[in-house]
Amino acid sequence: MTKSTASAPSVTPPALLREVDVPAWDHDTDVLVIGFGSAGASAALGAREAGARVLVLERASGPGGSSAIAGGHFYLGGGTPVQTACGFEDSAEEMYKYLEALTPDPEPEKLRLYCDGSVAHFHWLEAQGVPFDRSYYPGKAAIQPGRDCLIWSGNEKVWPYRDIAIPAPRGHKVAFDGPDGGGALAMQHLSSAVGQSDAQQLFDVQVCNLIADATGGICGVRFRQDGQLRHARARGGVVLSAGGYIMNTQMFDHELAWMPRDLIKHGVPNDDGAGVLMGVSAGGAAIGLHQAFLTSPVYPPESMIKGVMVNALGQRFVAEDSYHGRAAGFIVEQPQGITYLILDSATFGYPPYDFFEQKLVDGYETVESMEAGLGLPQGSLAKTLADYNSAAAQGEDPAFNKYAEWLQPLDQPPYAAFDLSVGHAKFAGFSLGGLSTSADAQVRRADGSVLAGLYAAGACAWNIAQDARGYSSGTCLGEATFFGRRAGLHAGARIRD
Ligand SMILES: Cc1cc2nc3c(=O)[nH]c(=O)nc-3n(C[C@H](O)[C@H](O)[C@H](O)COP(=O)(O)OP(=O)(O)OC[C@H]3O[C@@H](n4cnc5c(N)ncnc54)[C@H](O)[C@@H]3O)c2cc1C
Known part of the structure; x- marks a missing residue:
């Protein structure tokens, strides 16, 4: 019952x-x-x-x-x-x-x-x-x-x-x-x-x-x-x-x-x-x-899974290798529904379906300029990426336990952000x-x-x-x-x- x-x-x-x-x-x-x-x-x-x-x-x-x-x-x-x-x-x-x-x-x-x-x-x-x-x-x-x-x-x-x-x-x-x-x-x-x-x-x-x-x-x-x-x-x-x-x-x-x-x-x-x-x-x-x-969904290409999703606070909130429905279930619960997918030049790709309208916000030479460009709190994205990159280099993700296969430091500029936010991207x-x-x-x-x-x-x-x-x-x-x-x-x- x-x-x-x-x-x-x-x-x-x-x-x-x-x-x-x-x-x-x-x-x-x-x-x-x-x-x-x-x-x-x-x-x-x-x-x-x-x-x-x-x-x-x-x-x-x-x-x-x-x-x-x-x-x-x-x-x-x-x-x-x-x-x-x-x-x-x-x-x-x-x-x-x-x-x-x-x-x-x-x-x-x-x-x-x-x-x-x-x-x-x-x-x-x-x-x-x-x-x-x-x-x-x-x-x-x-x-x-x-x-x-x-x-x-x-x-x-x-x-x-x-x-x-x-x-x-x-x-x-x-x-x-x-x-x-x-x-x-x-x-x-x-x-x-x-x-x-x-x-x-x-x-x-x-x-x-x-x-x-x-x-x-x-x-x-x-x-x-x-x-x-x-x-x-x-x-x-x-x-x-x-x-x-x-x-x-x-x-x-x-x-x-x-x-x-x-x-x-x-x-x-x-x-x-x-x-x-x-x-x-x-x-x-x-x-x-x-x-x-x-x-x-943001994949394929599979390299997108190696990126990180951050909210309006510049913080991750889900293991990015989650099934696309699970990730979406978390995205809608973020403050103001704001989510960006952050990639570097080694992981860059375009989301697979045009009708989901997950737009490329911009490319950035530095993490700091990306953080400012996305309007994230100062130092937030820099810390998220620094933590993620140092653990990923060891094949680990203590924050969300992303599967080792998808872990790769995001440290190859230029960087890119796709807008997955509610009201901007389609679901x-x-x-x-x-x-x-x-x-x-x-x-x-x-x-x-x-x-x-x-x-x-x-x-x-x-x-x-x-x-x-x-x-x-x-x-x-x-x-x-x-x-x-x-x-x-x-x-x-x-x-x-
Ligand atoms: C684009 C898309 C992709 C999907 N892909 C998958 C997938 O790959 N795998 C998966 O597991 N699920 C998938 N789903 C979900 C899945 O398709 C549905 O949950 C499932 O088909 C529901 O089956 P059903 O027989 O209950 O309903 P339906 O297949 O919708 O059949 C219900 C029928 O009842 C009829 N009906 C409605 N009201 C009345 C009435 N008053 N009198 C008489 N007849 C009526 C309708 O006309 C319809 O023919 C997908 C859904 C969509 C829309």
């Missing part, structure tokens, strides 16, 4: 309808799946595996959701065939220790299931047609440029996590030949597997309300189709897999008020929180609605809060009891991906497909039972 407390969303949830008020059922099925992204596809496949009839209701004109615009990392480990083929040892236990240490509110049962089931889940994804090469990308990158599969996609080698769990790369990218498109390829295969499974699918339908039976259990939904209100009955359960809420303006302004206001909102227009809000209407607890993934992000769920993806009330007939998975549920600082690339698609499938299996089994 989660330790985090539930909070009421700032948006009023839709009404919970009663079965007695339904004029007639337009559809009758076993498992209703709301939303056809990766969580919905996996729920549909899980329910078909359980032998249940399935109806998927999708608001857009086709499957995909934000899953189809994702980079295509799945966070998997414990000795997957790719890890083994590439010569990396890993175990479910080390994966568990790592995720537990980085997750603000780890739920041991769910985390254990996810780690213990990770290799089997990899095989399941491949069985649905999702392709993964047996190859490794050794570079530091937000996403591999080509189709190489395995990458260090989190903070595994970052202190203190490298001391807590034996590091292993666990980011598995779908075999797509380019930086963007892995998520689309995964969705192409998952949706075609759903098609072959004989699950029914309806597109251009917007689910707007849940319907409860006389016992309070969820037994169906109301949706809009061609301007008409329709009703679909679910005998086993309703799976909410309708995505996150980054596009809900009110929730962005209230729950996510800490995020940069000029955020590049990562998602699709339908990420309006409908899944979370419907779950709350039925009595489900919403957890961590203020949490989000955030990023503004991208998506919501991470969602409905409290059991290990079988059943929606829970605030007291921990489960709501009969209601499930949630993916971006509308609260699972493993919980905040920017602890995020590892691939946890969203990993948990969406893992717990989505479990939701479908459990809801489908209710029919049999």
Whole structure:
């Protein structure tokens, strides 16, 4: 059970309808799946595996959701065939220790299931047609440029996590030949597997309300189709897999008020929180609605990691080899959101993505002129660099324990500063809060009891991906497909039972 407390969303949830008020059922099925992204596809496949009839209701004109615009990392480990083929040892236990240490509110049962089931889940994804090469990308990158599969996609080698769990790369990218498109390829295969499974699918339908039976259990939904209100009955359960809420303006302004206001909102227009809000209407607890993934990556080139990030006080605040989401999570908390990346001529490079607008402030012949040029307190940057350089020369970083591989004295003028500050550079992000769920993806009330007939998975549920600082690339698609499938299996089994 989660330790985090539930909070009421700032948006009023839709009404919970009663079965007695339904004029007639337009559809009758076993498992209703709301939303056809990766969580919905996996729920549909899980329910078909359980032998249940399935109806998927999708608001857009086709499957995909934000899953189809994702980079295509799945966070998997414990000795997957790719890890083994590439010569990396890993175990479910080390994966568990790592995720537990980085997750603000780890739920041991769910985390254990996810780690213990990770290799089997990899095989399941491949069985649905999702392709993964047996190859490794050794570079530091937000996403591999080509189709190489395995990458260090989190903070595994970052202190203190490298001391807590034996590091292993666990980011598995779908075999797509380019930086963007892995998520689309995964969705192409998952949706075609759903098609072959004989699950029914309806597109251009917007689910707007849940319907409860006389016992309070969820037994169906109301949706809009061609301007008409329709009703679909679910005998086993309703799976909410309708995505996150980054596009809900009110929730962005209230729950996510800490995020940069000029955020590049990562998602699709339908990420309006409908899944979370419907779950709350039925009595489900919403957890961590203020949490989000955030990023503004400065690498590749890898040499940028050898620079230091300083705030308005000229002080470092994070190990610069942290995963880009973790670094961004620290940047937004600095005084006035001010951060500069300091490089020397030996480490100089340009950040990889123009749209993050991390501008070069200037080049400087001396540390003193850079300090004055950036408006930092006198002597602050000089001290930060003197301390960093003397320790780096010994292969050490007592302040932040940056990995030895990235330690190099910054003493080759001219120097350069890039502006990573909030309001100057751009950040991208998506919501991470969602409905409290059991290990079988059943929606829970605030007291921990489960709501009969209601499930949630993916971006509308609260699972493993919980905040920017602890995020590892691939946890969203990993948990969406893992717990989505479990939701479908459990809801489908209710029919049999
Ligand atoms: C640019 C980008 C890159 C990313 N890269 C990665 C990555 O590499 N790895 C990773 O793990 N995560 C990544 N993520 C995050 C990840 O994509 C999402 O967390 C994940 O795809 C969520 O899956 P989902 O199935 O829950 O939601 P979605 O894929 O968004 O699917 C939800 C579906 O529900 C539908 N819907 C919404 N409301 C309704 C309604 N009322 N009625 C019916 N249907 C409705 C939507 O139209 C949508 O199709 C990335 C996200 C973005 C935006």
